[in-house]
Amino acid sequence: MDDRSFVAAQDFLLASKTFWTHRLYGELRKTYEEAAARAGAPLETPAEIAALLEGDTLYRYFAWLERHLQRFKYAGRYGLVPYHDERRAELSAVLRDSNAELAPELEMPAYYRRVDIHQHPGGVWSDQLDGYVYERGARSTTPLMGASHADLHHRFTDLVASRGVADTILDMGCGFGKSTHPFCQGFPKAQVEAIDLSGPCVALGAHDARAKGESNVRFRQMNAYDTDYDGGSFDLVTSTMVIHELPPTEIERLFAEAARLLAPGGRMAHLDFYAIDSPFARFIHYGHGRRNNEPFMQPWAEMDLHGCLAELGFTNIEVIPFQEAEGVGQRGDSAWRFPWTVIYAEKQPVDML
Ligand SMILES: C[S@@+](CC[C@H](N)C(=O)[O-])C[C@H]1O[C@@H](n2cnc3c(N)ncnc32)[C@H](O)[C@@H]1O
The missing domain is CATH 3.40.50.150 (Vaccinia Virus protein VP39)
Structure with missing residues (x-):
């Protein structure tokens, strides 16, 4: 996979996440506020709000997009995992000069092993290149449109x-x-x-x-x-x-x-x-x-x-x-x-x- 296609695909995902963060979320909140006003009584719990929104197409689209944009980021033809895998030899060589103190026998807690956190395949720990994959993925977690951004x-x-x-x-x-x-x-x-x-x-x-x-x-x-x-x-x-x-x-x-x-x-x-x-x-x-x-x-x-x-x-x-x-x-x-x-x-x- 060439760099250009990878960057284009990841940029597309970031733009989609920005759309989700700003336009879609704003619309969903409006939908919620209108439905809550129609319901008449204040809604206090996530379960009450879920009952109100569960059949709503916009809510389903919002939720689906949130889960699957993140999944596409890692997997699929232009995902972070295959991209870094193709560069394995070169990136592993770079890490050889790292003076981190590693503990290969350290036991990973059950909660850490059981779930692929953030949908990162295998979690952030099971592959030598996971630091790179995590670093690149973190760049599109919280897009901030129009905000002046000191990290x-x-x-x-x-x-x-x-x-x-x-x-x-x-x-x-x-x-x-x-x-x-x-x-x-x-x-x-x-x-x-x-x-x-x-x-x-x-x-x-x-x-x-x-x-x-x-x-x-x-x-x-x-x-x-x-x-x-x-x-x-x-x-x-x-x-x-x-x-x-x-x-x-x-x-x-x-x-x-x-x-x-x-x-x-x-x-x-x-x-x-x-x-x-x-x-x-x-x-x-x-x-x-x-x-x-x-x-x-x-x-x-x-x-x-x-x-x-x-x-x-x-x-x-x-x-x-x-x-x-x-x-x-x-x-x-x-x-x-x-x-x-x-x-x-x-x-x-x-x-x-
Ligand atoms: C969302 S990341 C945040 C990383 C970093 N602090 C940052 O701001 O970019 C959470 C980190 O916590 C680590 N972690 C989870 N449980 C841990 C534990 N019991 N001990 C040490 N690190 C843990 C994960 O491996 C992961 O790198």
């Missing part, structure tokens, strides 16, 4: 940096390093540890860090809720788009591990999808979880976060709605968007423990 990862790092310094940082579930590089750059004096279950992802992250000249980072293949670091090793623990991929028990383990790893007075900041502002947004978000093979989206969004974190001894717990780009989500903007949220909390200083 959301940099906006998140800026928010965390605005609240204080850090000498030691742990990025849990770093993927191919997209969330890690902004921390390396935003906290140039810090030592950054980037961990992920996926060997192919950390291999690409370490390769890119070297290419970017980042010398303050180490990429390691490791389970975020079962690390080998000593207690109190970090003054900042962070994650980006990781928590919603875990079942509730593993989420609690991840927060407990963060509590163990933080030094007294340390803080944690997680960027994820949590604070949902309307019943319709909840209905759409839970549907997205199902259609995109992210089965824990709903239990995570319904978790008693304050209770869980307070029980682990965290203080100053905050749930902060997060604007992923300038101009997005403001009045009059009817486009679909994730319920981006920062979960922020501190570990008690030593004199209070």
Whole structure:
């Protein structure tokens, strides 16, 4: 497959996703509002909204397109998987200079093995080139038409940096390093540890860090809720788009591990999808979880976060709605968007423990 056909096909998918995000979602919301007004009583639950919309052709088209645009992105003649497979020898050679610390014997948790997350065939971990496939696919996940776009990862790092310094940082579930590089750059004096279950992802992250000249980072293949670091090793623990991929028990383990790893007075900041502002947004978000093979989206969004974190001894717990780009989500903007949220909390200083 030549580059031109591949890029043209992927651009077409991105344009279709943009149509879905803006036009189709806007129309669907209008359809919902009109039907809800006719129904007379307020609709509070996703099940009530599903009952209202299930026979609606526009809703079916919206849902079908969401699932299958993503599937086409990976598979089929111009998909990410065959494209990268054809370049296997060359890309594997590039990864050979990666100094990531791999753990080939690491046991992959059942929730991770069972589902092809995001419909990525085999998940983001089972093939040596999965970091590349994931990196290319991430470019068309959230099209932002007309928004001025400082990458959301940099906006998140800026928010965390605005609240204080850090000498030691742990990025849990770093993927191919997209969330890690902004921390390396935003906290140039810090030592950054980037961990992920996926060997192919950390291999690409370490390769890119070297290419970017980042010398303050180490990429390691490791389970975020079962690390080998000593207690109190970090003054900042962070994650980006990781928590919603875990079942509730593993989420609690991840927060407990963060509590163990933080030094007294340390803080944690997680960027994820949590604070949902309307019943319709909840209905759409839970549907997205199902259609995109992210089965824990709903239990995570319904978790008693304050209770869980307070029980682990965290203080100053905050749930902060997060604007992923300038101009997005403001009045009059009817486009679909994730319920981006920062979960922020501190570990008690030593004199209070
Ligand atoms: C949506 S990706 C986000 C990657 C990266 N943080 C970013 O912002 O691009 C979620 C990542 O979490 C990783 N992950 C899931 N469960 C994990 C666990 N228990 N420990 C470490 N990483 C995990 C996955 O392998 C995947 O790379």
